[in-house]
Amino acid sequence: xxxxxxxxxxxPWIAHFCTGSCNACxxxxxxxxxxxxxxxxxxxxxxxxxxxxxxxxxxxxxTRQVRDRLLRVYEQMPEPKYVVAVxxxxxxxxxxxxxxxxxxxxxxxIPVTAYISxxxxxxxxxxxxxxxLMKKIGESK
Amino acid sequence: MSEEEVLxxxxxxxxxxxxxxxxxxxxxxxxxxxxxxxxxxxxxxxxKGIYHLETITxxxxxxxxxxxxxxxxGLSISVRTTIGKEEPKIASICDLxxxxxxxxxxxxxxxxxVFEAHPNPKRLVLSDDWPEGxxxxxxxxxxxxxxxxREGFD
Numbered sequence: 001x002x003x004x005x006x007x008x009x010x011x012p013w014i015a016h017f018c019t020g021s022c023n024a025c026x027x028x029x030x031x032x033x034x035x036x037x038x039x040x041x042x043x044x045x046x047x048x049x050x051x052x053x054x055x056x057x058x059x060x061x062x063t064r065q066v067r068d069r070l071l072r073v074y075e076q077m078p079e080p081k082y083v084v085a086v087x088x089x090x091x092x093x094x095x096x097x098x099x100x101x102x103x104x105x106x107x108x109x110i111p112v113t114a115y116i117s118x119x120x121x122x123x124x125x126x127x128x129x130x131x132x133l134m135k136k137i138g139e140s141k
Numbered sequence: 142m143s144e145e146e147v148l149x150x151x152x153x154x155x156x157x158x159x160x161x162x163x164x165x166x167x168x169x170x171x172x173x174x175x176x177x178x179x180x181x182x183x184x185x186x187x188x189k190g191i192y193h194l195e196t197i198t199x200x201x202x203x204x205x206x207x208x209x210x211x212x213x214x215g216l217s218i219s220v221r222t223t224i225g226k227e228e229p230k231i232a233s234i235c236d237l238x239x240x241x242x243x244x245x246x247x248x249x250x251x252x253x254x255v256f257e258a259h260p261n262p263k264r265l266v267l268s269d270d271w272p273e274g275x276x277x278x279x280x281x282x283x284x285x286x287x288x289x290x291r292e293g294f295d
Contacts, residue, residue, distance in 0.1 A: 100284060
Protein backbone atom coordinates (compact mmCIF):
# COMPACT_ATOMS: atom_id res chain seq x y z
CA UNK A 1 0.00 0.00 0.00
CA UNK A 2 1.52 3.27 -1.13
CA UNK A 3 1.18 6.46 0.82
CA UNK A 4 -0.87 8.16 -1.88
CA UNK A 5 -3.34 5.34 -2.31
CA UNK A 6 -3.64 5.05 1.47
CA UNK A 7 -4.46 8.75 1.68
CA UNK A 8 -6.87 8.45 -1.21
CA UNK A 9 -8.73 5.58 0.47
CA UNK A 10 -9.20 7.72 3.59
CA UNK A 11 -10.83 10.67 1.85
CA PRO A 12 -13.03 9.60 -1.03
CA TRP A 13 -14.83 12.70 -2.22
CA ILE A 14 -18.11 11.97 -3.87
CA ALA A 15 -20.10 13.58 -6.65
CA HIS A 16 -23.62 12.47 -7.27
CA PHE A 17 -25.19 12.37 -10.72
CA CYS A 18 -28.79 11.41 -11.46
CA THR A 19 -29.22 10.15 -15.01
CA GLY A 20 -32.99 9.87 -14.89
CA SER A 21 -33.84 7.97 -11.74
CA CYS A 22 -37.09 8.15 -9.81
CA ASN A 23 -35.17 9.91 -6.96
CA ALA A 24 -35.47 6.98 -4.54
CA CYS A 25 -31.77 6.10 -4.87
CA UNK A 26 -30.86 9.78 -4.59
CA UNK A 27 -32.76 10.02 -1.32
CA UNK A 28 -30.95 6.94 -0.01
CA UNK A 29 -27.61 8.51 -0.92
CA UNK A 30 -28.62 11.61 1.01
CA UNK A 31 -29.70 9.40 3.91
CA UNK A 32 -26.15 8.00 3.93
CA UNK A 33 -24.77 11.48 4.47
CA UNK A 34 -27.08 12.34 7.35
CA UNK A 35 -26.07 11.64 10.98
CA UNK A 36 -27.87 8.30 11.19
CA UNK A 37 -25.58 6.55 8.67
CA UNK A 38 -22.93 9.25 8.41
CA UNK A 39 -20.50 8.10 5.73
CA UNK A 40 -18.44 11.15 6.55
CA UNK A 41 -16.82 9.02 9.25
CA UNK A 42 -15.06 7.25 6.36
CA UNK A 43 -13.91 10.62 5.02
CA UNK A 44 -16.54 10.72 2.28
CA UNK A 45 -17.78 14.21 1.53
CA UNK A 46 -20.39 15.13 -1.05
CA UNK A 47 -18.89 17.69 -3.41
CA UNK A 48 -20.81 20.13 -5.52
CA UNK A 49 -18.34 20.06 -8.40
CA UNK A 50 -17.28 16.97 -10.27
CA UNK A 51 -13.79 18.48 -10.63
CA UNK A 52 -13.22 17.99 -6.89
CA UNK A 53 -14.49 14.42 -6.75
CA UNK A 54 -12.82 10.99 -6.79
CA UNK A 55 -15.97 8.89 -6.97
CA UNK A 56 -18.96 9.46 -9.23
CA UNK A 57 -22.19 7.96 -7.91
CA UNK A 58 -24.59 7.42 -10.81
CA UNK A 59 -28.25 6.69 -10.12
CA UNK A 60 -30.99 5.82 -12.58
CA UNK A 61 -31.20 4.46 -16.11
CA UNK A 62 -29.13 6.44 -18.61
CA THR A 63 -31.60 8.14 -20.90
CA ARG A 64 -30.77 9.10 -24.47
CA GLN A 65 -30.84 12.77 -23.62
CA VAL A 66 -28.52 12.53 -20.61
CA ARG A 67 -25.92 10.32 -22.31
CA ASP A 68 -23.80 13.20 -23.59
CA ARG A 69 -24.03 15.02 -20.26
CA LEU A 70 -22.87 11.90 -18.41
CA LEU A 71 -19.87 11.58 -20.75
CA ARG A 72 -19.08 15.25 -20.27
CA VAL A 73 -19.22 14.94 -16.49
CA TYR A 74 -17.06 11.82 -16.65
CA GLU A 75 -14.44 13.57 -18.79
CA GLN A 76 -14.28 16.46 -16.32
CA MET A 77 -13.35 14.18 -13.41
CA PRO A 78 -9.67 14.24 -12.43
CA GLU A 79 -7.70 10.98 -12.59
CA PRO A 80 -7.89 8.50 -10.95
CA LYS A 81 -11.64 8.25 -11.32
CA TYR A 82 -14.04 5.68 -10.00
CA VAL A 83 -17.65 5.27 -11.09
CA VAL A 84 -20.18 3.52 -8.89
CA ALA A 85 -23.52 2.47 -10.36
CA VAL A 86 -26.03 2.85 -7.52
CA UNK A 87 -29.28 0.94 -7.79
CA UNK A 88 -30.77 -1.58 -10.17
CA UNK A 89 -31.55 1.01 -12.83
CA UNK A 90 -27.97 2.21 -13.03
CA UNK A 91 -26.56 -1.34 -13.12
CA UNK A 92 -28.89 -2.76 -15.76
CA UNK A 93 -31.70 -0.26 -16.51
CA UNK A 94 -34.00 -2.48 -14.42
CA UNK A 95 -37.60 -2.44 -15.54
CA UNK A 96 -36.80 0.13 -18.24
CA UNK A 97 -34.41 -2.20 -20.08
CA UNK A 98 -35.24 -2.37 -23.77
CA UNK A 99 -37.44 0.73 -23.69
CA UNK A 100 -37.04 3.21 -26.51
CA UNK A 101 -35.45 5.97 -24.49
CA UNK A 102 -32.83 4.33 -22.23
CA UNK A 103 -29.40 2.72 -22.50
CA UNK A 104 -28.94 -0.71 -20.92
CA UNK A 105 -26.99 0.43 -17.87
CA UNK A 106 -24.28 2.95 -17.05
CA UNK A 107 -21.56 0.54 -18.20
CA UNK A 108 -22.76 0.80 -21.79
CA UNK A 109 -21.72 4.46 -21.74
CA ILE A 110 -18.79 4.83 -19.29
CA PRO A 111 -16.57 2.30 -17.47
CA VAL A 112 -17.96 1.33 -14.08
CA THR A 113 -15.83 0.29 -11.11
CA ALA A 114 -18.47 -0.96 -8.69
CA TYR A 115 -22.11 -1.91 -8.77
CA ILE A 116 -24.52 -1.58 -5.86
CA SER A 117 -27.88 -3.25 -6.42
CA UNK A 118 -31.24 -2.65 -4.80
CA UNK A 119 -34.44 -0.86 -5.71
CA UNK A 120 -33.93 1.48 -4.01
CA UNK A 121 -30.53 0.66 -2.51
CA UNK A 122 -30.35 0.48 1.25
CA UNK A 123 -27.96 2.91 2.89
CA UNK A 124 -26.18 -0.11 4.41
CA UNK A 125 -25.58 -1.40 0.88
CA UNK A 126 -24.12 1.90 -0.21
CA UNK A 127 -21.83 1.96 2.81
CA UNK A 128 -20.77 -1.63 2.11
CA UNK A 129 -20.13 -0.88 -1.54
CA UNK A 130 -18.18 2.28 -0.85
CA UNK A 131 -16.09 0.74 1.92
CA UNK A 132 -15.24 -2.21 -0.36
CA LEU A 133 -14.22 0.23 -3.06
CA MET A 134 -12.12 2.24 -0.61
CA LYS A 135 -10.38 -0.92 0.50
CA LYS A 136 -9.57 -1.73 -3.12
CA ILE A 137 -8.29 1.81 -3.67
CA GLY A 138 -6.07 1.46 -0.60
CA GLU A 139 -4.64 -1.84 -1.86
CA SER A 140 -3.78 -0.43 -5.28
CA LYS A 141 -0.27 0.81 -5.94
CA MET B 142 -74.07 21.40 -12.93
CA SER B 143 -74.82 17.70 -12.89
CA GLU B 144 -73.56 15.16 -15.43
CA GLU B 145 -76.95 14.90 -17.17
CA GLU B 146 -77.30 18.68 -17.44
CA VAL B 147 -73.89 18.99 -19.11
CA LEU B 148 -74.78 16.27 -21.59
CA UNK B 149 -78.18 17.82 -22.31
CA UNK B 150 -76.66 21.24 -23.00
CA UNK B 151 -74.03 19.73 -25.28
CA UNK B 152 -76.75 17.85 -27.14
CA UNK B 153 -78.79 21.01 -27.48
CA UNK B 154 -75.81 22.87 -28.91
CA UNK B 155 -74.49 20.18 -31.26
CA UNK B 156 -77.38 17.79 -31.74
CA UNK B 157 -76.79 14.73 -33.87
CA UNK B 158 -73.15 15.59 -34.50
CA UNK B 159 -72.19 14.12 -31.14
CA UNK B 160 -71.43 10.53 -32.17
CA UNK B 161 -71.28 8.78 -28.80
CA UNK B 162 -71.61 9.73 -25.19
CA UNK B 163 -71.07 8.09 -21.85
CA UNK B 164 -71.89 9.36 -18.37
CA UNK B 165 -70.23 8.20 -15.19
CA UNK B 166 -70.07 9.69 -11.75
CA UNK B 167 -68.26 13.03 -12.13
CA UNK B 168 -67.37 12.24 -15.77
CA UNK B 169 -68.95 12.98 -19.11
CA UNK B 170 -67.46 11.56 -22.30
CA UNK B 171 -68.50 12.80 -25.71
CA UNK B 172 -67.15 11.48 -28.97
CA UNK B 173 -67.19 13.96 -31.82
CA UNK B 174 -65.95 14.06 -35.44
CA UNK B 175 -62.58 15.71 -36.10
CA UNK B 176 -63.89 19.05 -37.29
CA UNK B 177 -66.12 19.42 -34.24
CA UNK B 178 -63.37 18.79 -31.65
CA UNK B 179 -62.23 22.41 -31.57
CA UNK B 180 -65.78 23.74 -31.75
CA UNK B 181 -66.95 21.76 -28.73
CA UNK B 182 -63.99 22.99 -26.68
CA UNK B 183 -64.59 26.54 -27.89
CA UNK B 184 -68.22 26.23 -26.78
CA UNK B 185 -67.19 24.93 -23.35
CA UNK B 186 -64.55 27.64 -22.86
CA UNK B 187 -66.35 30.69 -24.21
CA UNK B 188 -70.02 29.95 -23.51
CA LYS B 189 -69.81 27.81 -20.39
CA GLY B 190 -66.65 29.18 -18.77
CA ILE B 191 -65.13 25.73 -18.40
CA TYR B 192 -61.56 26.68 -19.24
CA HIS B 193 -59.55 24.44 -16.91
CA LEU B 194 -57.80 21.79 -18.99
CA GLU B 195 -56.75 18.79 -16.90
CA THR B 196 -54.76 17.11 -19.65
CA ILE B 197 -54.92 15.88 -23.21
CA THR B 198 -54.32 12.16 -23.65
CA UNK B 199 -53.56 10.23 -26.79
CA UNK B 200 -53.73 6.56 -27.68
CA UNK B 201 -53.60 4.50 -30.83
CA UNK B 202 -56.82 2.53 -31.37
CA UNK B 203 -58.00 0.22 -34.12
CA UNK B 204 -59.03 2.83 -36.68
CA UNK B 205 -56.67 5.67 -35.86
CA UNK B 206 -55.24 7.79 -33.10
CA UNK B 207 -57.69 8.83 -30.43
CA UNK B 208 -57.09 12.04 -28.51
CA UNK B 209 -59.08 13.15 -25.51
CA UNK B 210 -59.17 16.59 -23.95
CA UNK B 211 -60.29 16.51 -20.33
CA UNK B 212 -61.81 19.79 -19.18
CA UNK B 213 -63.36 21.05 -15.99
CA UNK B 214 -62.81 21.08 -12.25
CA GLY B 215 -64.51 18.38 -10.23
CA LEU B 216 -66.87 17.21 -12.95
CA SER B 217 -64.64 16.53 -15.93
CA ILE B 218 -65.83 16.60 -19.51
CA SER B 219 -63.76 14.48 -21.90
CA VAL B 220 -63.97 15.44 -25.55
CA ARG B 221 -62.63 12.56 -27.62
CA THR B 222 -62.05 12.22 -31.33
CA THR B 223 -60.41 9.58 -33.52
CA ILE B 224 -58.03 10.81 -36.20
CA GLY B 225 -57.03 8.69 -39.21
CA LYS B 226 -53.61 7.03 -38.98
CA GLU B 227 -52.41 8.30 -42.36
CA GLU B 228 -51.46 11.96 -41.90
CA PRO B 229 -53.14 12.51 -38.52
CA LYS B 230 -54.08 16.18 -38.27
CA ILE B 231 -56.29 18.16 -35.91
CA ALA B 232 -56.86 21.82 -35.09
CA SER B 233 -54.86 23.13 -32.14
CA ILE B 234 -56.72 24.52 -29.12
CA CYS B 235 -53.78 26.60 -27.86
CA ASP B 236 -55.43 29.90 -28.73
CA LEU B 237 -58.41 28.98 -26.53
CA UNK B 238 -56.40 27.37 -23.71
CA UNK B 239 -52.70 28.37 -23.71
CA UNK B 240 -51.90 25.53 -21.29
CA UNK B 241 -52.65 22.99 -24.01
CA UNK B 242 -49.36 23.80 -25.72
CA UNK B 243 -47.25 21.27 -23.82
CA UNK B 244 -49.80 18.46 -24.06
CA UNK B 245 -50.06 18.91 -27.79
CA UNK B 246 -46.29 18.95 -28.21
CA UNK B 247 -46.04 15.73 -26.20
CA UNK B 248 -48.71 14.01 -28.28
CA UNK B 249 -46.97 15.14 -31.46
CA UNK B 250 -43.67 13.66 -30.22
CA UNK B 251 -45.04 10.32 -29.11
CA UNK B 252 -47.92 9.65 -31.52
CA UNK B 253 -47.20 11.88 -34.52
CA UNK B 254 -50.43 13.88 -34.47
CA VAL B 255 -49.94 17.26 -36.18
CA PHE B 256 -51.71 20.12 -34.41
CA GLU B 257 -52.47 22.77 -36.99
CA ALA B 258 -51.70 26.39 -36.08
CA HIS B 259 -49.75 25.36 -33.01
CA PRO B 260 -47.75 28.40 -31.82
CA ASN B 261 -44.55 26.52 -30.96
CA PRO B 262 -44.43 23.04 -32.53
CA LYS B 263 -41.01 22.03 -31.21
CA ARG B 264 -39.86 18.73 -29.71
CA LEU B 265 -40.69 18.31 -26.04
CA VAL B 266 -40.06 14.87 -24.55
CA LEU B 267 -37.87 12.96 -27.00
CA SER B 268 -34.08 13.28 -26.99
CA ASP B 269 -32.16 15.46 -29.43
CA ASP B 270 -30.72 12.50 -31.37
CA TRP B 271 -34.13 10.94 -31.99
CA PRO B 272 -34.91 10.78 -35.75
CA GLU B 273 -37.81 12.68 -37.28
CA GLY B 274 -40.90 10.71 -38.14
CA UNK B 275 -40.44 7.86 -35.63
CA UNK B 276 -43.16 7.81 -33.00
CA UNK B 277 -42.48 5.51 -30.06
CA UNK B 278 -46.05 5.07 -28.79
CA UNK B 279 -47.42 3.89 -32.13
CA UNK B 280 -48.32 0.21 -32.31
CA UNK B 281 -46.09 -0.19 -35.37
CA UNK B 282 -43.02 0.84 -33.36
CA UNK B 283 -40.69 -2.05 -32.52
CA UNK B 284 -39.29 -1.58 -29.04
CA UNK B 285 -35.85 -3.03 -29.53
CA UNK B 286 -33.19 -1.54 -31.77
CA UNK B 287 -35.55 0.33 -34.03
CA UNK B 288 -33.57 3.45 -33.27
CA UNK B 289 -29.96 2.40 -32.66
CA UNK B 290 -28.13 3.39 -29.49
CA ARG B 291 -24.90 5.30 -30.05
CA GLU B 292 -21.64 3.64 -29.12
CA GLY B 293 -18.18 4.85 -28.22
CA PHE B 294 -16.95 8.05 -26.62
CA ASP B 295 -17.55 10.57 -29.37
